[in-house]
Amino acid sequence: MHYRLGDHELLLIDDFLDAEEARQLLERLLHALPWRQDRITIFGREHPIPREQCWIAGDGMTYRYSGQTLTPTPWPHWLRPYAERISEAAGETFNSVLANLYRDGSDSMGWHSDDEPELGPEPIIASLSLGGERRFRFRNRRDSKRTLSLDLPHNSLLIMPAGLQSQWQHQLPKTRKAVAPRVNLTFRRLVDA
Numbered sequence: 722m723h724y725r726l727g728d729h730e731l732l733l734i735d736d737f738l739d740a741e742e743a744r745q746l747l748e749r750l751l752h753a754l755p756w757r758q759d760r761i762t763i764f765g766r767e768h769p770i771p772r773e774q775c776w777i778a779g780d781g782m783t784y785r786y787s788g789q790t791l792t793p794t795p796w797p798h799w800l801r802p803y804a805e806r807i808s809e810a811a812g813e814t815f816n817s818v819l820a821n822l823y824r825d826g827s828d829s830m831g832w833h834s835d836d837e838p839e840l841g842p843e844p845i846i847a848s849l850s851l852g853g854e855r856r857f858r859f860r861n862r863r864d865s866k867r868t869l870s871l872d873l874p875h876n877s878l879l880i881m882p883a884g885l886q887s888q889w890q891h892q893l894p895k896t897r898k899a900v901a902p903r904v905n906l907t908f909r910r911l912v913d914a
């Protein structure tokens with residue numbers, strides 16, 4: 722499914738993995754990753770993030786955002802084949818993953834762009850969703866009334882193209898609906914790594 726976002730085209734691929742493979746990968750991610758609820762600083766105040774996360778990357782590839790520095794968990798061998806398939810689908814060679822765990826509808830991620838300097842000027846981001854379906858929203862950075870909402874179902878891959886992050890923000894809002902836990906893997910390429 723393609724979505725138009727200003728000058729950019731978003732691609733959402735449903736049923737990216739085989740159903741059984743997606744189920745097993747979700748179980749593995751839930752049980753085998755060292756999930757942490759880190760703390761971030763917003764406007765000078767420290768808060769626990771409303772989700773758990775795990776930064777997966779090569780040795781020494783730290784990642785800084787919102788006042789936190791994430792030290793990497795090494796790549797699990799069983800995740801590598803997925804990184805290769807997702808790199809192929811997105812036309813980019815990803816070398817790192819930010820994994821997010823939304824335990825229930827009160828877990829969320831606020832408005833941001835994936836525009837950290839480590840990612841270079843025009844990063845391509847590929848985001849694999851597993852588990853409970855959640856709503857995902859975009860808004861234009863210059864005109865916040867321009868928005869787009871889409872649902873990210875279990876076993877879907879969203880590809881955000883080069884150039885999108887400098888013009889659009891995204892968020893994963895909280896929901897009052899009962900939702901199953903959701904794991905999201907955002908594949909990234911750290912430059913100069």
Ligand SMILES: O=C(O)CCC(=O)C(=O)O
Binds near residue numbers: 821
């Ligand atoms: O959970 C999601 O779908 C989005 C995660 C995200 O935006 C990020 O990790 O930068």
Ligand SMILES: [Fe+2]
Binds near residue numbers: 833835907
């Ligand atoms: Fe993001």
